[in-house]
Amino acid sequence: MQYDNLIVAFESGIATVTLNRPDVRNAFNEAMIAELTSVFRALNERDDVRAVVLAASGKAFCAGADLNWMKKMAGYSDDENRADAMRLADMLASIYRCNKPVIARVNGDAYAGGMGLISACDIVVAVDSAKFCLSEARLGLIPATIAPYVIRALGEQASRRYFMTAEAFDCATAYRLGFVAECVSADQLDETVQQLAATLCANGPQAVKACKQLVHDIAGREISAALIEDTAARIAKTRAGAEGREGVASFLEKRSPSWRV
Incomplete structure (x- = not known):
């Protein structure tokens, strides 16, 4: 570059x-x-x-x-x-x-x-x-x-x-x-x-991206039923994802997550 x-x-x-x-x-x-x-x-x-x-x-x-x-x-x-x-x-x-x-x-x-x-x-x-x-x-x-x-x-x-x-x-x-x-x-x-x-850099890379997008998408919006449903869907998707599963598992097993290795 x-x-x-x-x-x-x-x-x-x-x-x-x-x-x-x-x-x-x-x-x-x-x-x-x-x-x-x-x-x-x-x-x-x-x-x-x-x-x-x-x-x-x-x-x-x-x-x-x-x-x-x-x-x-x-x-x-x-x-x-x-x-x-x-x-x-x-x-x-x-x-x-x-x-x-x-x-x-x-x-x-x-x-x-x-x-x-x-x-x-x-x-x-x-x-x-x-x-x-x-x-x-x-x-x-x-x-x-x-x-x-x-x-x-x-x-x-x-x-x-x-x-x-x-x-x-x-x-x-x-x-x-x-x-x-x-x-x-x-x-x-x-x-x-x-x-x-x-x-x-110590945080989950996909989670960091999603957090940034979350703020972009939600800032200034009315707390409506649609917004509540949207946020629930986002956390559900994150929990089910590979990075979310690895993050929770590493916490419970008292080890560093894979993205820090």
Whole structure:
């Protein structure tokens, strides 16, 4: 897996995808968007990958859209603009829908589209010096493509404020709002990410995938008879499956399950 704008590494069931345009604060252009879409679709199909870490090189996580790319977009027709926006939307969806858990390792500031990348991940670990900003309104734009993910991750009330004000906020605020799961010092960042990744890899791989899908399918739904029946069917299927049987048997027999061997 060779890429011009990313570094992809594998170790002990963990794939690390690193944004690698530090000279422009990892701002993305059409090439990086295509590569991120490609790598996450590929990782989705790999049984040897149990967890994914989305990281960044340099001092910033992601500054959003590359200025040269934005200049090019200014001359696009309406159809070209729509097609370009759909490529960004597909990239975000490929991260959000990845059947592996995705941890965002946020080493620095994340602005605009960079917040969209983070919001598409499952668990966010950020360095305590990081700043976050939905800066689109400053340019007369709106964060439309990233909005479905940001609103879920940040919350509706906070999203209204930060979409409209385009204020920057710090890691402590992001943690308080629930946008960031862990706010840590720089020297704790890698250790915290690795501990989380190892914890994920210790669980049943099919169960982890199913848990992620469960949240996607159920969040925001009314607790109706149909939903109750759906959840009962899911646990029944899991109990009867090979992984569920092995997990229960290993617990009763006081041994490690097969996926940890």
